[in-house]
Amino acid sequence: MPNDYFAGIDVGSLSTEAVIVDSNKHLLSYSIVNTGINSSAAAEEALSEALQKAELPRNRIAKIIATGYGRAAVGAAHKRMTEITCHAAGAQQLFPEVRTVIDIGGQDSKVIHIGQDGQLVDFAMNDKCAAGTGRFLEIMAKRLEVKLEKLGDLALLAEKAVSISNTCTVFAESEVVSLVAQNHPIDEIIRGLHVAIVNRIWNQVQTVGVHGQVALTGGVALNRGVVNLLEEKLEQTLEIYSEPQIVGALGAAILASK
Amino acid sequence: MSLTGQLRYHFMKDIGAPALMGLQNITKKKRIRKPDPLFAPPLECTARLKEIMTRHYYLARFVPGAKPVAWVTSGAPVELLRSFGFYTIYPENHGSLVGAKKQGANMCAIAEGAGYSPDLCSYARIDLAHTLSGKTPAGRLPKPDILFAANNICQTIVYWFKAIAHHYDIPLILLDTPFNYSAINDGDIKYMVAQLQEMIPVLEQAAKKKFNYAEFQEIIGRARDTSLAWSDVLATMKNRPAPMTIFETFFHLAPIVSLRGLPVTYDYYQILLEELQQRVRQGIGAVTNERKRLMWDNIAIWYKVRDHSVQFAEQGMNFVTATYTNAWAETTVYMDVNNPFESMAKTYSLVILNNNLDYRLRLMERLIKEYQVDGLVIHSARSCKPYSVGQYDIKRKLRERLGIPAVVIDGDITDARAYSEEQTRTRLEAFFETMGD
Ligand SMILES: Nc1ncnc2c1ncn2[C@@H]1O[C@H](COP(=O)(O)OP(=O)(O)OP(=O)(O)O)[C@@H](O)[C@H]1O
Ligand code: SF4
Ligand SMILES: [Mg+2]
Numbered sequence: 001m002p003n004d005y006f007a008g009i010d011v012g013s014l015s016t017e018a019v020i021v022d023s024n025k026h027l028l029s030y031s032i033v034n035t036g037i038n039s040s041a042a043a044e045e046a047l048s049e050a051l052q053k054a055e056l057p058r059n060r061i062a063k064i065i066a067t068g069y070g071r072a073a074v075g076a077a078h079k080r081m082t083e084i085t086c087h088a089a090g091a092q093q094l095f096p097e098v099r100t101v102i103d104i105g106g107q108d109s110k111v112i113h114i115g116q117d118g119q120l121v122d123f124a125m126n127d128k129c130a131a132g133t134g135r136f137l138e139i140m141a142k143r144l145e146v147k148l149e150k151l152g153d154l155a156l157l158a159e160k161a162v163s164i165s166n167t168c169t170v171f172a173e174s175e176v177v178s179l180v181a182q183n184h185p186i187d188e189i190i191r192g193l194h195v196a197i198v199n200r201i202w203n204q205v206q207t208v209g210v211h212g213q214v215a216l217t218g219g220v221a222l223n224r225g226v227v228n229l230l231e232e233k234l235e236q237t238l239e240i241y242s243e244p245q246i247v248g249a250l251g252a253a254i255l256a257s258k
Numbered sequence: 259m260s261l262t263g264q265l266r267y268h269f270m271k272d273i274g275a276p277a278l279m280g281l282q283n284i285t286k287k288k289r290i291r292k293p294d295p296l297f298a299p300p301l302e303c304t305a306r307l308k309e310i311m312t313r314h315y316y317l318a319r320f321v322p323g324a325k326p327v328a329w330v331t332s333g334a335p336v337e338l339l340r341s342f343g344f345y346t347i348y349p350e351n352h353g354s355l356v357g358a359k360k361q362g363a364n365m366c367a368i369a370e371g372a373g374y375s376p377d378l379c380s381y382a383r384i385d386l387a388h389t390l391s392g393k394t395p396a397g398r399l400p401k402p403d404i405l406f407a408a409n410n411i412c413q414t415i416v417y418w419f420k421a422i423a424h425h426y427d428i429p430l431i432l433l434d435t436p437f438n439y440s441a442i443n444d445g446d447i448k449y450m451v452a453q454l455q456e457m458i459p460v461l462e463q464a465a466k467k468k469f470n471y472a473e474f475q476e477i478i479g480r481a482r483d484t485s486l487a488w489s490d491v492l493a494t495m496k497n498r499p500a501p502m503t504i505f506e507t508f509f510h511l512a513p514i515v516s517l518r519g520l521p522v523t524y525d526y527y528q529i530l531l532e533e534l535q536q537r538v539r540q541g542i543g544a545v546t547n548e549r550k551r552l553m554w555d556n557i558a559i560w561y562k563v564r565d566h567s568v569q570f571a572e573q574g575m576n577f578v579t580a581t582y583t584n585a586w587a588e589t590t591v592y593m594d595v596n597n598p599f600e601s602m603a604k605t606y607s608l609v610i611l612n613n614n615l616d617y618r619l620r621l622m623e624r625l626i627k628e629y630q631v632d633g634l635v636i637h638s639a640r641s642c643k644p645y646s647v648g649q650y651d652i653k654r655k656l657r658e659r660l661g662i663p664a665v666v667i668d669g670d671i672t673d674a675r676a677y678s679e680e681q682t683r684t685r686l687e688a689f690f691e692t693m694g695d
Pocket of ligand 1: 011012013014015016068069104105106107108109133134135136137138148149150217218219220221222223245
């Protein structure tokens, strides 16, 4: 068959991913670009890059499913599905035993319960505010003049955590400023921030419940501080794919291949 | 009450308002609606509903000086007031009107400017904003002579009405309904009956009218019959397809909330019921392609009712029941003409918001079964803490017991600033995906 490749595009609030799979659901290539201000341009860029890596011309893609906040802006998509369904499908493909998926992206965090036959049973999402999402950590990294990539490791090095009482991003930011002014060690403040975000996510996890093995997806899975603290709460190790940001796009590609 | 005031009110009631309504009907008939393929044609009764409610708010302007005016909470035992001839205004109903007109956020901002917290219930903020500024998109509300409240819905109402009482320097009459942590007991009933009886001399003085027991009994009887008619209206939605959507009932609810105990309300539900039964006989569904049946929990998101009804109808989903609309039917059975005070205590104490979560869970379980519900949409309303607390536990329990899928959407009853369009869309679409194609 000439057209036996499928693509998934996940246009998130911060990053856009494209994934290409073949009809056996094998991953051929992927790309990650910044979403920026123009979602449809980001989707195009991500798709072109993935096609290039796979050395495929555009017309070999039989079906494209778009997901993520910018899914409506993907003109090339044949179908649009929510991140909930796509992250569940992606995690299922990578870790068949997983029944709970936690996705922590830039502006959202979600917890998904997958049933025995892979169907969506239940989910919870954060409310309107950015507390408990990657954006929260980004803002704090900037405020503390620490590289985002280093933030999680610094949290793990700290001996204790300073308690952060506000989960509202804006209030937490000013709280951090005053903690710095009071000469609290930076790494302890950072650990405090991680504890705050993990507590917030933990509340969400509890509304859905922990079922079977748990996967963590989204960019925040790259943060070892969050991973560690979350594993402590869960009392089990998290399944994390080497490129956690592409799981949603992978799920979309898998669904397109069905 | 002045003679000129009385004359003016009766002139408007008997001649002015009917003339105005007639005029409105004539102008309305010119507008031809395009049929919407998603829905059955609008219920004929809707015109009558609008007439009743417009007339009620319109006449309210001419009431001061003619009749005593009471501002009343949705859960207050209004039957007692009716026997004294009070003209009643429901700030909560007014709040929902303002919300439906998409003016909630603007009104709330006025109250916030006066120092009220954005965390305060938006019905309260809207009412306080109106009281302080005189502004409302609903025309003009008559100044109250007394306030009449029950804390069976929340404690907010107590402090909100205290602020209004202070502003106008008028009496606040409050029925304190102890929360039912478990079954209601005799002590609670005695306590409430004593309060109701204590109210009589206060009301006699405010209305300058003696209490008439026989009249009161008649009103209790009519209120009971009206509530039963409302129950019957809701029960028509047990049919497949359901002849009405819950979004419509949110509006058809207005008379039983704010004109309860009056003959016009009883008559209205008779004609509504007849029209719905006719639809059932003809097999007409309100949503033309009723594929799935849903239940709504909590008060409506007033500024989104239209959008939501379209969004769900597009999926072939119809809301056939709601804990909210059911609240005016659920305790009807307790009303008893021969035992008015005790029965009123039970009727008003046993409502959903004055009851424990276990009660709520059992109620929802029953509705899900009776109405053959496939999925549940839970509105977590920023305004209404008593309604929104415990929703995640209820959701989990219902899934465990009945395997029913559910989604929570964060929002508010009237304050659109607490609602995120994008986030809600994602949640609802994910819910549609859960429900299968
Ligand atoms: N190298 C890194 N180390 C640590 N954290 C990272 C790294 N890269 C990204 N992140 C975190 O991941 C977040 C972005 O995650 P992701 O790319 O999954 O978001 P998104 O899909 O665009 O957003 P959303 O799903 O909310 O719309 C950032 O806010 C940041 O906190
Ligand atoms: S919406 Fe809730 S908080 Fe507001 S008045 Fe009604 S019951 Fe009370
Ligand atoms: Mg994402």
